[in-house]
Every structure is written in structure tokens, then in C-alpha cells.
Amino acid sequence: MxxxxxxxxxxxxVLQVQEVDEPQLQDGEVLIKIEATAINxxxxxxxxxxxxxxIGASPYLGLECSGTIEAVGTNVSRWKIGDQVCALLSGGGYAEKVTVPSVQLLPVPPNISLKDAAFFPKAAYTVWSTVFMISKLSPGQSFLVHGGSTGIGTFxxxxxxxxxxxxxxxxxxxxELAFCKDIGADVCINCKTEDFVVRVNEETQGKGVDVILDSIGEGYYKPNLESLNVSGRLFLSVGGKFLMFGYIGDTRPKTNLVTLLTKHVTIQLIDLHGKSIENKGEIVREVEKNVWPAIDCGKVKPVVYKSFPLSEASEAHSLMESSKHMGKILLFP
Structure with missing residues (x-):
């Protein structure tokens, strides 16, 4: 392949298309013929x-995909050959085929194309497992997402x-702000011309927001703490512009313990791919139960900026690093 x-x-x-061996199907896995993968x-x-x-991950890039099941391993009961699915991967999406544990699959929603379904796995699993499952964000509360025009932000x-x-x-x-407004954001802040801490506190009468999801990172740590409500929750994405707890082009952020203690703030790093297969399976079940109905009724839609063939992966990466896009960038075989 x-x-x-x-x-x-x-x-x-340095990204080049080459002929490689097909992945070997293991117990509890399915083999997917890939329709599309998303760049993160x-x-x-x-x-x-x-x-x-x-260890054990595919040597190839690609942390999510959509496609059609081509083969089914032993001890797989729900899925069969020909099923159209999307999946969270441990790598391997930048290819024609990939194997994945069956518990990490979700059916493609009926009103979504097989290709566009590649938009959902990583964003849905990340947001639901953190903002909702862990932080218990609920109706009537407030939520700040940095980089609202990104793939994870639009979801x-x-x-x-x-x-x-x-x-x-x-x-x-x-x-970007106009686009975020169109897809549902209530308060849109231009971080180039406005101080988001000031704006958040104005809009919340000084209380701050309940939850912040930050996949941008650089220079935002202290302002994030200042924007949180009492008992606020801050999620920092390892997969964004963070390398563990340091910022790209910045020093490690200094934690203000007084702020943490007086506000009872919770800070957590997001590293979904370090979780066990069993834990990922639990998240998948929760996503299907709570997110898929929103997709089915058209309230949550894929936001795909551009699609590239595998042979143009280098161009796709250049676009990703330019940040001149809204939504996700897809690759297809």
C-alpha cells in the first residue's frame, strides 16, 4: 500500500509517498480502507x-480517519466488512489502509459524507472527554475556547x-471571528486587538468563565487563570502548540499559587492518545451517546477547509503551519 x-x-x-507493507490485523482489530484522514x-x-x-503505534502520521472496513479480526462483534466508520488512531492515517482496535470506531452519521466524517474523531473525543466528562460543563455555564476557527475549536x-x-x-x-459567530459563538474576541481577560470579565460581570479549552498556548497561561471563575477548569492541549508544559518560543509558565488556591482552579493537560484502549473505548461510547445525536440532527457539522491527496502532504502541512485556514485540513489516498 x-x-x-x-x-x-x-x-x-521530508514527507514523501512510498510503497510500504500493509498493517497486520490483530485480535480485536479491524482493517480500514481509508477514505480520508485529518491533519493535526x-x-x-x-x-x-x-x-x-x-510503543506499538504505527510509524506513519495520522491520528484519525474515516473509511470502509475491509477485514475484521477475531473477537470483534459489532462491526462487519463493508461498514463505513470513523476512528481515533494511534497513527497510520496518512496511508491507504490502517488497523485499529474495534472499540475506537464509530459509525459514520447518515447525513455526513464518508470523507467529511474524518473531521470528527479527534475533536469529538478530545472535547467530550475533557470539557464534558471530566469538567462536567453543563447548561447555563460559560466556556472559553481559544482558536475558535481551528478544527477542535469549530467542533x-x-x-x-x-x-x-x-x-x-x-x-x-x-x-475568523465572523465565522465563529455564524457557527454559534456568543462572544467573539479578537486577541490581536483586544485583551481577552478584560472582555471576559466585562461579559461575566467579573466572575470569569467556568471552563477554558486552550490548544493555542503561547503566552496564555496567566491570562487564562485570570479569566476563570471560582472552581474554574483549564484544559491545556498537549497536541496544540504545547510541548508538555512548556510553550513554543516561551519559557515555562510560572504558576501563581495564590490564584490557584483562592479560585480553587483545576488545571489539566490533554493527552488523549496516552490513554489505554479500554479508556478510549469508554470515551467512544460516551461520544456516540451524547455527540452523535447532535450530528444526526444537523446541529454539529464538519468544517473542512481543504482536502489534499497523499502526494501533496507537504503542501497540507505548510498550510497547517501557516494557520491560514478555518476548520480541518484533510488528506485522502
Whole structure:
């Protein structure tokens, strides 16, 4: 089969399509013929050699995909050959085929194309497992998502609005802010021209928001704490512009313990792919139960900016790193 290979750590130009061996189907897995995969910022880190490959993970990039089941391993009961699915992966999406534990699959919603379904797995699993399962964000509360025009941001805005939550978001241009407003954001803040701490506190009468999801990172740590309500929850995405707890191009953030103690703030790093298969399966079940109905009724839609063939993976990575896109960038075989 064909797959995108990192020939050596470096710029997008190191990505090349090569003939490689097909993945071997294991017990409890299915083999998917890939329709599309989505690019995530963490892929660019791995391309540069900044992200260690997990033991047992595919050597190829790609943390989510959509496609058709081509083969089924032993001890797989729900799925059969020919089923159209989308899946969270431990790598391998930049290829024609991939194997994945069956518990990490979800059916493609009937009103979504097989290709566009690649938009959902990582965003849905990440947002639901943190913002909702862990932080218990609920109707009537407030939520700030940084980078509202990103893939994860566009999903987070839509699912939060579906559940009756007041959504704040930041972006860097008026075009992005208008787009965020169109998909449901209540308060849109231009972080290039406005102080989001001031705006958040104005809009909440000084209380702050209940939950913040930050996949941007650089320089936001202290302002995030200042924007949180008492007992607020801050989620920092390892897969965004964070490398563990340090910022790209910044020093490690200094924690203000007084703020943490007086506000009873909870801070948590998001690293969904470090979870066990069993834990991922639990999250998948919760996503299907709570997110898929919102997709089925058209309240949450895929936001796909552009699609590239595998042979143009380098161009797709360049676009991702430019940040000149809204929603997700897809690759297809």
C-alpha cells in the first residue's frame, strides 16, 4: 500500500509517498480502507522529530480517519466488512489502509459524507472527554475556547451551543471571528486587538468563565487563570502548540499559587492518545451517546477547509503551519 513517510526529521518537504507493507490485523482489530484522514498540529511536531513515537503505534502520521472496513479480526462483534466508520488512531492515517482496535470506531452519521466524517474523531473525543466528562460543563455555564476557527475549536463551539452553554472564543482576524459567530459563538474576541481577560470579565460581570479549552498556548497561561471563575477548569492541549508544559518560543509558565488556591482552579493537560484502549473505548461510547445525536440532527457539522491527496502532504502541512485556514485540513489516498 502507499503511505506518507517521514524520510528524515525536518520541513514539510521530508514527507514523501512510498510503497510500504500493509498493517497486520490483530485480535480485536479491524482493517480500514481509508477514505480520508485529518491533519493535526501534533503531526507537524512528529514530522520535526519533536514527538516520540509511542510503543506499538504505527510509524506513519495520522491520528484519525474515516473509511470502509475491509477485514475484521477475531473477537470483534459489532462491526462487519463493508461498514463505513470513523476512528481515533494511534497513527497510520496518512496511508491507504490502517488497523485499529474495534472499540475506537464509530459509525459514520447518515447525513455526513464518508470523507467529511474524518473531521470528527479527534475533536469529538478530545472535547467530550475533557470539557464534558471530566469538567462536567453543563447548561447555563460559560466556556472559553481559544482558536475558535481551528478544527477542535469549530467542533467545541458547536457542541457547547447544542448543550445550552454560553460560548466565548478568541481568534486573530475579523473573518475568523465572523465565522465563529455564524457557527454559534456568543462572544467573539479578537486577541490581536483586544485583551481577552478584560472582555471576559466585562461579559461575566467579573466572575470569569467556568471552563477554558486552550490548544493555542503561547503566552496564555496567566491570562487564562485570570479569566476563570471560582472552581474554574483549564484544559491545556498537549497536541496544540504545547510541548508538555512548556510553550513554543516561551519559557515555562510560572504558576501563581495564590490564584490557584483562592479560585480553587483545576488545571489539566490533554493527552488523549496516552490513554489505554479500554479508556478510549469508554470515551467512544460516551461520544456516540451524547455527540452523535447532535450530528444526526444537523446541529454539529464538519468544517473542512481543504482536502489534499497523499502526494501533496507537504503542501497540507505548510498550510497547517501557516494557520491560514478555518476548520480541518484533510488528506485522502
Amino acid at each position: 502507499k503511505a506518507v513517510v517521514i524520510t528524515s526529521p525536518g520541513s514539510p518537504k 498540529m501534533v503531526d507537524t511536531f512528529q514530522r520535526k522529530g519533536l514527538n516520540r513515537l509511542r 467545541a463551539i458547536q457542541i457547547a451551543k447544542y448543550y445550552g452553554i454560553k460560548v466565548f472564543t478568541t481568534a486573530v482576524s475579523e473573518e
